[in-house]
Amino acid sequence: MSYCAIDFGTSNSAIAIARAATDSAGPGMRLVPLEGEHLTMPTAVFYCTDADDLPPGTWRGSSFDDNLPRTFGRAAVQAYIDGYEGRLMRSMKSILGTALVDQTTEVGHGFGVKYLDVITGYLRHLRTQAEKAGGQNLDSVVMGRPVFFVDDEPERDKAAQASLEAAARAVGFKDVSFQFEPIAAAFDYEQHISKEELVLVADIGGGTSDFSVVRVGPQRAKRLDRREDILANHGVHIAGTDFDRHISLASVMPPLGYGGFGPSIKGADPRPVPSRVYFDLTTWHLINTVYQPQRVAELRAMADFYGDPVQHQRLIKVVMERLGHALVGRAEAAKIAVAQGGDTDIDLTLIEKGLHSPLNAAQVDKALNPDLGRIVACARDTVAQAGVQPGDIHALYFTGGSTGLKLLTDQLEAAFPEAKAVRGDRLASVATGLGLHAARLYGSQA
Numbered sequence: 062m063s064y065c066a067i068d069f070g071t072s073n074s075a076i077a078i079a080r081a082a083t084d085s086a087g088p089g090m091r092l093v094p095l096e097g098e099h100l101t102m103p104t105a106v107f108y109c110t111d112a113d114d115l116p117p118g119t120w121r122g123s124s125f126d127d128n129l130p131r132t133f134g135r136a137a138v139q140a141y142i143d144g145y146e147g148r149l150m151r152s153m154k155s156i157l158g159t160a161l162v163d164q165t166t167e168v169g170h171g172f173g174v175k176y177l178d179v180i181t182g183y184l185r186h187l188r189t190q191a192e193k194a195g196g197q198n199l200d201s202v203v204m205g206r207p208v209f210f211v212d213d214e215p216e217r218d219k220a221a222q223a224s225l226e227a228a229a230r231a232v233g234f235k236d237v238s239f240q241f242e243p244i245a246a247a248f249d250y251e252q253h254i255s256k257e258e259l260v261l262v263a264d265i266g267g268g269t270s271d272f273s274v275v276r277v278g279p280q281r282a283k284r285l286d287r288r289e290d291i292l293a294n295h296g297v298h299i300a301g302t303d304f305d306r307h308i309s310l311a312s313v314m315p316p317l318g319y320g321g322f323g324p325s326i327k328g329a330d331p332r333p334v335p336s337r338v339y340f341d342l343t344t345w346h347l348i349n350t351v352y353q354p355q356r357v358a359e360l361r362a363m364a365d366f367y368g369d370p371v372q373h374q375r376l377i378k379v380v381m382e383r384l385g386h387a388l389v390g391r392a393e394a395a396k397i398a399v400a401q402g403g404d405t406d407i408d409l410t411l412i413e414k415g416l417h418s419p420l421n422a423a424q425v426d427k428a429l430n431p432d433l434g435r436i437v438a439c440a441r442d443t444v445a446q447a448g449v450q451p452g453d454i455h456a457l458y459f460t461g462g463s464t465g466l467k468l469l470t471d472q473l474e475a476a477f478p479e480a481k482a483v484r485g486d487r488l489a490s491v492a493t494g495l496g497l498h499a500a501r502l503y504g505s506q507a
Contacts, residue, residue: 064201064503066495070265071154073488075101076187077496090496100460101488107137109147110169116140133186152345153180156212158221167287185232201236203315203499206295207269228300243273245494246460251277261469267460270436271296274447285501292447297439299432301463306343309392311428312418316337318372348385375412395420400466437472454480460490
């Protein structure tokens with residue numbers, strides 16, 4: 062039996078396969094290079110709609126419905142940045158458990174694709190890359206999943222996993238198993254310790270913040286059934302893409318009218334500018350809904366809602382030139398720049414010459430603190446559910462792209478001051494742990 066493990070993340074993905082018998086590293090699992098030497102790949106697809114002008118790395122499907130040329134990962138993002146004609150899809154994982162999963166979205170020139178088929182195509186690409194690297198077909202897979210795809214709605218959460226399983230089976234996997242992503246991260250941490258510990262795994266990526274309290278140790282690592290070692294797992298649907306949205310709303314959208322007011326009318330307070338369009342423009346999987354003709358017509362008709370007509374003109378330019386994804390990308394880059402230390406300036410000259418928006422640590426703190434508070438509360442709740450005290454936690458293990466945000470990790474460390482803070486590979490720890498679980502689950506059957 063040939064097997065693999067896939068970490069299908071909101072922002073980045075990775076896949077692990079068994080090492081070849083001739084591998085000098087010995088038996089075990091390895092991550093597959095997905096783009097050059099990169100072991101992780103952005104969870105992004107760019108559908109190309111101009112057959113005469115295709116970006117480098119274009120791939121065409123041959124065995125499922127849309128068969129449109131597309132690029133993946135960094136190449137997809139670069140194709141969008143370089144201005145090729147088409148549609149960029151990111152954060153596809155976010156649609157699992159929502160009504161969008163079975164809906165069709167236009168990618169250009171009347172071509173449509175189901176959202177779930179976007180996920181299927183991306184998983185197919187991962188499987189193809191892994192089969193090329195390993196030289197054999199892959200029949201079985203362990204898929205990572207967040208603790209909750211959808212908060213406090215068990216039926217939608219169940220539906221989300223069912224959709225992901227359907228996509229995995231559609232690309233050819235005959236045996237599909239799931240493991241919680243923070244549990245997988247605990248397995249990765251377990252490789253590097255010499256005695257038993259109680260670890261709180263903080264897996265904070267693009268879509269969810271997940272926590273697990275797990276007993277780990279060299280002797281426990283030998284067991285296939287680890288259910289009794291998992292004392293609690295809990296999560297909240299808040300993470301990196303939410304942070305980007307808050308940064309964009311705080312610094313990018315105000316020049317377009319967010320938070321502004323309509324004209325002053327004698328004897329009455331001015332009305333706030335309607336905010337829905339700004340929330341949609343800052344949410345990756347909703348951005349393209351703003352570009353629909355009916356929506357554009359509605360926005361054009363709202364000029365009288367703006368006390369400052371320039372703000373409305375900027376908004377219309379963003380919508381007509383489809384700049385939403387680029388603006389969220391600039392908010393994300395600004396967040397990272399401030400997290401690395403110092404103030405930054407968001408260049409908005411793609412909207413208007415000379416337009417820019419400064420961003421500093423105090424603004425980031427104000428924009429993100431409510432969400433960070435909920436994440437820390439979730440971590441505390443997880444420990445309480447495990448029936449232990451914060452002081453009983455030996456290690457706080459950080460993984461996931463958003464744990465690069467120092468403001469967040471500082472607050473979590475303060476909540477568990479007696480635990481040693483350990484930073485795993487932010488983008489690969491989960492995939493590595495899923496690979497370990499796959500080897501234990503399927504290796505004896507090979």
